[in-house]
Amino acid sequence: MDTLAKLTEHLSDTERTHLANIATNLQLVADLGYADVALVVAAPDGHAVVAADARPMTAVPAVAGTRVGKALSHDEEEAHAALRDGAYVAGRRRRTTRGIQYTTSAYPVGDPPKGVLLRDLTAQVVDDPGAMERQFMLLAEELLAVMGRRPLLAVDTGAPFSTTRIAGDGVMRVDAEGRIAYASPNAVNIMRLARVEGPLTGTAATALPGGAIAVGPVLGTAGALQTEVAVAGRVLMYRVIALEPGAALLVEDITDARRRDAELKVKEATIREVHHRVKNNLQTISSLLRIQARRSTSEETSRALAEAVERVGSMAVVHEMLSSSTDERVDFGAVARTVVDLVRQGLAGSGGTVSVAVEGTMGEVPAAVATSLALVTAELVHNAIEHAYAEGQSGGVAVTLKRIAGELRLTVHDDGPGLPVGFDLADSAHLGLAIVRTIVEDDLRGTLAFRGGRGTTVAITVPVEE
Numbered sequence: 001m002d003t004l005a006k007l008t009e010h011l012s013d014t015e016r017t018h019l020a021n022i023a024t025n026l027q028l029v030a031d032l033g034y035a036d037v038a039l040v041v042a043a044p045d046g047h048a049v050v051a052a053d054a055r056p057m058t059a060v061p062a063v064a065g066t067r068v069g070k071a072l073s074h075d076e077e078e079a080h081a082a083l084r085d086g087a088y089v090a091g092r093r094r095r096t097t098r099g100i101q102y103t104t105s106a107y108p109v110g111d112p113p114k115g116v117l118l119r120d121l122t123a124q125v126v127d128d129p130g131a132m133e134r135q136f137m138l139l140a141e142e143l144l145a146v147m148g149r150r151p152l153l154a155v156d157t158g159a160p161f162s163t164t165r166i167a168g169d170g171v172m173r174v175d176a177e178g179r180i181a182y183a184s185p186n187a188v189n190i191m192r193l194a195r196v197e198g199p200l201t202g203t204a205a206t207a208l209p210g211g212a213i214a215v216g217p218v219l220g221t222a223g224a225l226q227t228e229v230a231v232a233g234r235v236l237m238y239r240v241i242a243l244e245p246g247a248a249l250l251v252e253d254i255t256d257a258r259r260r261d262a263e264l265k266v267k268e269a270t271i272r273e274v275h276h277r278v279k280n281n282l283q284t285i286s287s288l289l290r291i292q293a294r295r296s297t298s299e300e301t302s303r304a305l306a307e308a309v310e311r312v313g314s315m316a317v318v319h320e321m322l323s324s325s326t327d328e329r330v331d332f333g334a335v336a337r338t339v340v341d342l343v344r345q346g347l348a349g350s351g352g353t354v355s356v357a358v359e360g361t362m363g364e365v366p367a368a369v370a371t372s373l374a375l376v377t378a379e380l381v382h383n384a385i386e387h388a389y390a391e392g393q394s395g396g397v398a399v400t401l402k403r404i405a406g407e408l409r410l411t412v413h414d415d416g417p418g419l420p421v422g423f424d425l426a427d428s429a430h431l432g433l434a435i436v437r438t439i440v441e442d443d444l445r446g447t448l449a450f451r452g453g454r455g456t457t458v459a460i461t462v463p464v465e466e
């Protein structure tokens with residue numbers, strides 16, 4: 001259980017929701033106001049304990065590290081006064097840590113207070129702020145005051161709302177009349193790209209590109225909203241939080257990101273279509289080989305063509321799965337089970353009853369690796385069924401899949417009589433084993449080992465990037 005959950009077990013669901021919502025928005029206020037912020041909760045034992053905190057990425061932090069779990073001493077009188085009196089306490093006393101001076105302000109949370117929001121602001125920021133810094137700090141103060149009184153809830157769903165600052169986003173302050181009181185340079189640039197001419201200050205927020213949809217529903221409420229709008233050839237992401245009065249407005253131009261998303265979707269669809277066509281072509285080849293095998297008068301030729309059908313089919317399985325995937329990776333467990341079924345069906349008329357079980361998992365593996373391993377699995381299972389058991393004999397083959405850090409392991413074991421005396425893979429004339437060896441050692445850069453004894457075990461280990 002995390003610190004916040006543990007500290008708020010004794011509170012009501014509404015109070016816990018409020019405090020949890022504050023915790024998810026601390027980084028927003030820290031970055032917007034150039035200050036460390038912390039949520040302090042009044043624990044049942046009477047201590048004031050830090051339940052969550054955030055350090056600014058926009059300024060030098062006042063505090064050396066996280067204070068989560070720390071009980072505040074009575075020397076930190078601002079927090080205790082806000083908890084006791086239920087009123088805002090302005091930071092006047094300057095403290096020094098690591099050579100950095102800062103002041104602490106405290107905002108009560110709830111009525112009666114269940115916690116306190118602390119804001120530690122360095123003297124470096126306070127003593128010489130620019131016009132933009134002053135506006136941002138005032139906005140952060142308003143947000144802290146609002147968050148102390150109520151949770152931020154989405155006006156469209158009623159669910160808790162949270163957000164953070166995004167690099168390059170614009171910040172605007174909407175006044176009580178619904179007009180832009182302040183717009184940061186980034187906000188001005190973003191609006192210019194969306195073809196807004198003239199000064200933004202004094203403009204109705206609902207007159208901004210997409211403002212009626214994104215800002216209008218929040219004005220005059222106690223909620224918040226995140227909305228994406230496409231206007232004037234641009235795609236804008238608005239995040240709006242109601243203040244008392246007015247609203248805080250963050251806007252981000254995500255045109256390029258959405259264009260990349262669209263291009264990626266087209267690329268993914270094209271790749272899926274290619275895999276679909278490859279699968280169809282492989283199935284056509286399998287059909288032609290099957291027809292040729294049926295027409296052949298040579299048993300040896302028919303057998304060779306049937307094996308070729310299995311090999312082509314095992315590769316088609318991977319492409320079929322890729323044709324319905326959004327990634328160039330497939331679940332090899334599903335591939336192996338499908339391939340084993342294909343081999344089993346192909347040898348259904350060989351007499352006897354040989355069961356094949358697939359155990360374990362490898363998770364998702366890259367398409368190229370999956371295709372090669374599928375072919376290897378088909379060859380080894382076919383070889384085990386065909387050569388480990390005499391005609392009409394029954395037995396069992398086990399295919400085991402395992403994944404450890406940086407490695408894939410495939411094991412095929414049969415309970416037949418074992419390897420012939422003097423078996424040497426290097427001297428074997430069997431085409432299937434030659435294919436397996438080439439794929440494993442040359443294509444996959446893996447290792448291949450045969451073990452005899454009670455049955456035959458073939459163990460393959462292949463490196464894979466995590």
